[in-house]
Each structure stands twice: as C-alpha cells, then as structure tokens.
Amino acid sequence: MATVVQLPRLSDTMEEGVIAKWHIAPGDKVKRGQLIAEIETDKATMEFESFDAGTVLELVAPEGKTLPIGAPIAVIGSPGEDAKVALRAETGGPAVAPTPPHVPVSVGAPTPAQAPPLAMRSPAVDPSPVAHPATAMRDDGRIPASPLARRLAREHDLPLSEITGSGPRGRVIKTDVELVIAGRGPAAAASAAVDTPLQLSQMRKAIARRMSQANAEIPHFYLTIAINMGRAIALRDELAQAEIKISYNDLVVMGCARALRQHPELNAYWNGETIVRRGTVAIGVAVAVDDGLVVPVVRNADAIGLREIAVAVKDLGTRARERRLAPPEMTGSTFTVSNLGMFGVEEFSAVVNPGEAAILAVGAITQDAVVEDGKLAVGHRMRVTLSCDHRVTDGASGARFLATLRGLLEHPLRLLA
Amino acid sequence: MATLQIREALRHAIDEEMARDERVFVIGEEVGHYDGAYKVTEGLLAKYGERRVVDTPIAEAGFAGVGIGAAMAGLRPIVEFMTFNFSAVAFDQILNNAAKLRQLSNGQFTLPIVFRGPNAAAHMLSSTHSQAFESFYCGFPGVKVVSVATPADAKGLLKSAIRDDNPIIFFESEVMYSVKGEVPDGEHLIPIGKAEIKRPGSGVTVVTWGQGLAIALAAAELAQAEGLSCEVIDLRTLRPLDDDAVVASVRKTNRCVLVYHGWPYGGTGAEVSDRVMRLCFDDLDAPILRVCYEDLNMPYAENLEHLVIPSPARALEAIREVAYRQH
Numbered sequence: 205m206a207t208v209v210q211l212p213r214l215s216d217t218m219e220e221g222v223i224a225k226w227h228i229a230p231g232d233k234v235k236r237g238q239l240i241a242e243i244e245t246d247k248a249t250m251e252f253e254s255f256d257a258g259t260v261l262e263l264v265a266p267e268g269k270t271l272p273i274g275a276p277i278a279v280i281g282s283p284g285e286d287a288k289v290a291l292r293a294e295t296g297g298p299a300v301a302p303t304p305p306h307v308p309v310s311v312g313a314p315t316p317a318q319a320p321p322l323a324m325r326s327p328a329v330d331p332s333p334v335a336h337p338a339t340a341m342r343d344d345g346r347i348p349a350s351p352l353a354r355r356l357a358r359e360h361d362l363p364l365s366e367i368t369g370s371g372p373r374g375r376v377i378k379t380d381v382e383l384v385i386a387g388r389g390p391a392a393a394a395s396a397a398v399d400t401p402l403q404l405s406q407m408r409k410a411i412a413r414r415m416s417q418a419n420a421e422i423p424h425f426y427l428t429i430a431i432n433m434g435r436a437i438a439l440r441d442e443l444a445q446a447e448i449k450i451s452y453n454d455l456v457v458m459g460c461a462r463a464l465r466q467h468p469e470l471n472a473y474w475n476g477e478t479i480v481r482r483g484t485v486a487i488g489v490a491v492a493v494d495d496g497l498v499v500p501v502v503r504n505a506d507a508i509g510l511r512e513i514a515v516a517v518k519d520l521g522t523r524a525r526e527r528r529l530a531p532p533e534m535t536g537s538t539f540t541v542s543n544l545g546m547f548g549v550e551e552f553s554a555v556v557n558p559g560e561a562a563i564l565a566v567g568a569i570t571q572d573a574v575v576e577d578g579k580l581a582v583g584h585r586m587r588v589t590l591s592c593d594h595r596v597t598d599g600a601s602g603a604r605f606l607a608t609l610r611g612l613l614e615h616p617l618r619l620l621a
Numbered sequence: 622m623a624t625l626q627i628r629e630a631l632r633h634a635i636d637e638e639m640a641r642d643e644r645v646f647v648i649g650e651e652v653g654h655y656d657g658a659y660k661v662t663e664g665l666l667a668k669y670g671e672r673r674v675v676d677t678p679i680a681e682a683g684f685a686g687v688g689i690g691a692a693m694a695g696l697r698p699i700v701e702f703m704t705f706n707f708s709a710v711a712f713d714q715i716l717n718n719a720a721k722l723r724q725l726s727n728g729q730f731t732l733p734i735v736f737r738g739p740n741a742a743a744h745m746l747s748s749t750h751s752q753a754f755e756s757f758y759c760g761f762p763g764v765k766v767v768s769v770a771t772p773a774d775a776k777g778l779l780k781s782a783i784r785d786d787n788p789i790i791f792f793e794s795e796v797m798y799s800v801k802g803e804v805p806d807g808e809h810l811i812p813i814g815k816a817e818i819k820r821p822g823s824g825v826t827v828v829t830w831g832q833g834l835a836i837a838l839a840a841a842e843l844a845q846a847e848g849l850s851c852e853v854i855d856l857r858t859l860r861p862l863d864d865d866a867v868v869a870s871v872r873k874t875n876r877c878v879l880v881y882h883g884w885p886y887g888g889t890g891a892e893v894s895d896r897v898m899r900l901c902f903d904d905l906d907a908p909i910l911r912v913c914y915e916d917l918n919m920p921y922a923e924n925l926e927h928l929v930i931p932s933p934a935r936a937l938e939a940i941r942e943v944a945y946r947q948h
Contacts, residue, residue, distance in 0.1 A: 354903075
C-alpha cells in the first residue's frame with residue numbers, strides 16, 4: 205500500500221512549513237534517506253530525506269504553499285498504485301475498494317473477482333523520528349487502539365488519550381498500556397524528552413475557554429484582608445463536641461452569603477451593556493477534581509442555616525469528585541468561594557467567573573504573632589482576597605463587603621442574627 | 622514406532638480397516654492394477670482382490686455415485702480421486718447426495734463414505750490442476766472435512782474417517798506423499814475435530830493445515846531466530862473446526878496469522894479469522910493476517926507460481942507485522 209508523506213516537524217517551534225523546492229518528480233524511484241525536498245520552516249530552510257522507499261506517485265503539495273505540520277505532501281508507493289486511495293485512507297475518507305494488488309503477471313484473462321484487501325503487506329509503520337503526539341486521534345476523535353489494549357486500559361481505568369500509541373499510525377497496543385500500568389509510560393516519554401500534547405477533556409476545554417474570556421474581558425482588582433479566626437475556631441470546636449461537623453469553609457460560605465445580602469452591589473454581573481442585580485444569593489464552591497475543577501452551587505445560601513450549608517457543601521463536593529453532579533447543580537452561582545487553605549496556601553487571588561461580580565480566594569488559617577490591646581499575642585489569622593469586576597463595582601464597595609465579612613467571621617454569633 | 626511416508630501411512634490405515642471390516646472397499650481410477658497414481662493403494666488389489674479394490678473408468682461422477690449408492694446399501698467405500706481437481710466433475714454427487722441423503726431420508730440411510738485424494742497446488746500443474754477445495758467442501762453442512770500433513774495424522778485420521786458414519790472429505794497432498802514421520806505402532810486413531818499444537822510458543826499463534834504446515838513451521842523457525850516465539854496449530858479437521866484450540870492459543874499470544882494453501886476470498890481461512898475475531902475480540906492486539914495464494918488463477922510458470930504460493934518469508938513478514946516488529 206502506498207505511503208502518504210506528511211510535512212514533518214523539523215524544529216520544536218515549527219507549526220507550519222513551505223516546500224521550498226522539490227527534488228523529486230512523479231515517477232521517480234526514491235530510496236530511504238534520499239533528499240526529496242527542501243522545506244522552509246520558521247527558522248531555516250532544511251533538507252528533508254525520505255523515510256520511505258518506492259516510486260513517487262504524486263506530489264500533493266506545490267512549492268511555495270504554506271502547510272500545517274502533518275499535511276500530506278507526497279505519495280510514495282508501487283508503480284501503478286492509485287495515490288488517491290492512499291490519500292483518502294490517510295484523511296479518513298470514505299472506505300474505497302482498493303485497487304487489486306499489483307502482481308507482475310500479464311494474464312490474458314480478466315482480473316479475477318477482486319478480493320477484499322488482506323492487509324497482508326504491512327501498511328508501512330511510520331518510521332518518523334518525530335515524536336507522535338500522545339495519541340494519534342483521528343478526525344472523528346476516535347483513538348486507534350487494539351481491542352486488547354482497549355480492554356487493558358478499561359480494566360486499569362486508564363484513558364486511552366493518555367497512552368502513547370506505538371503501533372502503525374499511532375495505534376495503542378498491548379505493550380503501550382503495559383508500560384503505563386508499570387508506571388513507566390510517562391517516564392519513558394520524559395526520558396525521550398518529547399513534548400506530548402494531550403487530548404483535552406471537555407472540562408479542561410471549558411475551563412480554558414472561560415478563564416481566557418474572564419481574564420481578557422473582566423478588569424480585575426484585588427483586595428486582601430486578614431481575619432482573626434479565634435472565635436470561629438472556638439465555635440467550630442463547640443459544635444464538634446455536639447457532633448455537628450462544620451468546616452471553616454462552611455462558615456466562610458455562610459458569611460459571604462450574609463454579607464452579600466447587605467452588599468447587593470456585589471451580587472450582580474456585567475451583561476455586556478449594563479449591570480444586572482441578582483434576585484437570589486447562590487454561592488459557588490470551587491471543588492478540585494482530577495484534571496480540573498468544578499463549581500457546584502449552594503442555592504439561597506443567605507436564607508439557610510449553617511448546618512444546611514455544611515450538608516449541602518459536603519454532598520456537592522463528594523459528588524463532584526465522583527463526577528456525579530448534574531449540569532444544573534453547577535450553574536447559576538452569583539458569587540464564588542475558592543479555598544486553597546487545606547494546601548497551606550496563605551494567600552492567593554482568583555479569577556472572577558464570568559456572570560459574577562466577585563470571587564473570594566480563601567487562604568489557610570495560620571498562627572501569627574498579633575498585637576491585641578497593645579500586647580503581643582498568638583492569634584489565628586486567615587487571609588482572604590476578593591477579586592472584583594471593576595465594571596460592576598469599585599474598591600470601596602469591595603472593601604465594605606470584606607469589612608462586613610470580617611465582622612461576621614470574627615464574631616460568628618452574628619451569623620445567627 | 623515406525624517411520625513411514627504419508628502414502629505408506631495412508632495405505633496402512635486402509636489395509637488395517639479393510640482387514641478389520643469386510644464392508645470397507647476402495648474404488649477409483651488406477652487404484653488396483655496400477656497400484657494407485659501415487660502408490661497409496663499399492664498391493665491392496667493383490668491382497669483383497671477385485672471385489673474390494675475396484676478400478677473404474679475415467680468417470681468421477683459415475684464412481685462417486687456408485688460409492689454413495691454402496692454406502693446407502695451398507696458398505697463403507699473409500700472413493701479415491703486421483704486428485705481433488707477431478708472431484709469437480711463429481712461435485713453434484715457429493716453436494717446433493719452424499720451430504721444430504723441422511724437428512725432427506727430422515728436417517729434411514731447413513732453415508733459412511735470417504736472421498737480422499739490430493740488437494741491444492743503441487744508443482745507447475747497450472748490453474749486447472751492446482752485447485753484448493755477446502756472452501757467448496759467446507760461451505761455446506763452434511764460432510765466433515767479433514768486435511769492431513771504428517772504420517773501419524775494421515776493414518777490416525779483416515780482410520781477414524783473410515784469408521785465415521787458421515788461422508789468425509791479427506792485431503793492429502795501430491796507434494797507430501799513422500800514426507801516421512803513417526804507413526805505409533807498398533808491401533809492408532811485420532812479423533813476428527815481436534816487440532817494439534819505442532820510447535821508450542823508464546824508470541825504469535827500461527828494457524829495452518831495441510832501444505833501450510835511446512836511453511837508455518839519454517840516461518841516459526843525464522844521468527845525464533847529473531848527472538849519471536851510462534852505457536853503453530855495444525856487444524857487437521859477443517860469442518861467441524863476446533864475453536865477451543867485456536868481460542869486458547871490466541872488468548873495467550875494476542876495475535877493470529879493464518880498460513881495455508883488456498884485463495885483469500887472467503888473460505889476456511891476467512892472462517893477461522895471470523896471466529897478468532899468474534900471469540901477473542903478483547904484479546905487481540907493486532908488484526909488477524911492471512912498468508913495464502915494471491916487472488917489469481919495459479920500460473921504455470923515456475924517463477925510466477927512461487928510468487929502466488931505462500932512462502933516462509935511471506936509468513937514471517939505477517940508474523941512480524943502482528944507482533945509489531947519492524948524491519
């Protein structure tokens with residue numbers, strides 16, 4: 205079967221190239237390693253030597269035209285083979301009855317009924333030294349893999365997209381899966397020092413799209429404040445003795461919901477033309493999951509009690525990590541809380557979710573030397589950073605919201621009021 | 622254990638069964654006075670006489686029909702085709718009478734008959750005398766089809782075939798009658814429907830039969846030299862197929878290559894390929910490949926014949942390919 209020669213990646217930064225000059229013409233015999241073209245990349249004009257041997261059936265790429273990496277540039281095969289068949293096969297076109305195998309026999313009789321192809325001759329394994337992408341995903345998104353490799357990947361809960369296929373045309377085969385199972389897959393890739401583009405999950409794509417949009421469109425400003433968590437800690441301990449389990453984050457969620465009721469200018473969003481005030485308070489709680497994060501929503505958070513918030517957040521978080529949340533449970537938040545305190549992060553700033561005016565980034569509670577009533581003491585501090593959409597609100601409004609939040613968390617009994 | 626040629630092993634089987642059961646007789650062209658075109662029936666006329674070793678005119682449809690009638694009347698004929706190429710003339714007798722009369726008579730008649738002779742390409746016999754008939758005779762119910770490649774199998778399976786109450790198509794090979802091998806002494810019977818591992822291995826399953834066996838074993842040897850272990854399975858019976866033997870091997874190796882004398886379109890190779898695909902789908906790490914004749918009428922010229930008939934080199938190429946070995 206004929207081989208489609210693709211535009212190779214000749215430098216790390218090369219994304220497209222131009223055939224500066226062809227050194228072969230249709231009908232020429234080509235040997236492996238023979239100079240067949242000069243290719244202009246972003247850096248230089250480089251010589252391209254053939255990986256394949258055979259007869260040039262067709263030069264697909266004209267000289268001078270800019271083409272992406274991987275674009276078919278020529279077809280090499282046996283004399284008389286139809287280059288179109290190989291090109292269609294390469295581009296995943298409709299299955300075409302292949303031409304009968306060329307056999308050097310001049311029989312007077314007509315060609316016998318054409319058999320389906322037997323794939324007896326190897327579809328030349330791509331000998332290119334260029335790293336395959338992590339997967340050789342086809343246009344239709346399906347990853348070529350042997351049935352056995354699929355079963356092994358399924359049994360070990362490994363996404364095929366993360367396994368580099370070493371078979372023909374990037375097919376994932378048994379040994380590829382076994383390497384990953386043995387924990388040597390990624391390491392092997394690293395030792396080969398190749399950059400491997402990954403196949404993105406839909407979640408990753410959504411995060412990339414929304415965060416790019418947010419950073420490009422929303423003029424952010426950031427306000428950080430330290431909150432004395434001494435009483436909040438005492439309250440949590442007291443509730444724990446009564447076997448009521450709440451987290452500091454639950455207190456923060458409740459505090460934000462109550463503070464938003466007092467500062468509705470932050471419970472709003474910019475719709476492109478004007479500011480829209482939200483009718484209800486719904487707090488999104490960022491939950492880290494494998495490969496990204498999701499933001500399930502606690503609805504009417506300003507109207508429900510601490511225990512209800514704690515139960516809701518726990519349930520949503522558990523199901524988020526198990527990927528069992530329904531889409532409506534992750535939409536409609538009016539304000540978001542993102543907490544990295546459990547990782548020891550003391551302070552950070554978050555990106556405002558489009559559709560909201562602000563997001564609160566919550567750090568860890570740390571023991572600090574604090575001055576209280578003119579005396580040095582050990583206190584418990586938590587730093588929070590409010591990121592705001594400057595189109596919707598201003599520094600003073602954000603500061604007033606933070607002051608209210610601090611008051612609620614430093615005197616948590618006020619949350620009952 | 623005696624070392625015999627395949628023709629001798631076949632002769633011993635016929636001789637022993639004729640001695641054991643007087644209903645068994647041989648009929649065909651030149652089986653008697655000429656001692657058989659390939660000397661399989663040598664000496665049988667002298668031993669058993671003209672009533673049990675029957676020379677016929679060149680009339681395959683006729684003597685196949687005589688054999689079928691004799692079987693219906695209670696005898697156990699062994700019908701020799703000088704080669705299976707000539708069985709084409711008798712195809713209607715085999716297809717419509719031998720294969721169907723047991724069912725059509727609701728079991729009133731059994732058809733204990735063996736049709737035997739060489740099958741598939743030999744050497745420079747051109748297209749009309751190089752037919753491979755597996756695909757025809759495995760293509761309908763009512764018969765069992767056997768293909769032998771060693772003296773031991775030839776003897777053990779022919780004896781079982783003669784004792785079977787169903788029509789048996791028994792394939793031999795012109796180029797293999799002189800192949801020698803050890804044959805167990807005494808009563809030696811091999812059950813119909815059982816494949817045999819002719820060479821154990823772990824890397825690639827090579828399924829073969831008849832003349833394919835020698836090619837497969839040679840290819841396995843070449844592969845071994847490259848560090849690739851092949852398990853060679855000789856089907857021996859083509860209908861009914863021994864699925865279990867093939868499946869067990871492919872589950873172990875995850876790869877399968879078929880090596881056989883025959884054409885690629887449909888047929889026994891395609892049937893095995895289909896079964897492996899269905900029964901071992903989740904165990905396959907590579908597509909099943911078939912190494913067989915090119916899809917051409919067999920050329921007469923020796924150089925071209927070599928290109929059409931599978932070779933160890935071609936089989937090795939397929940073995941490497943399913944094992945993802947690059948060369």
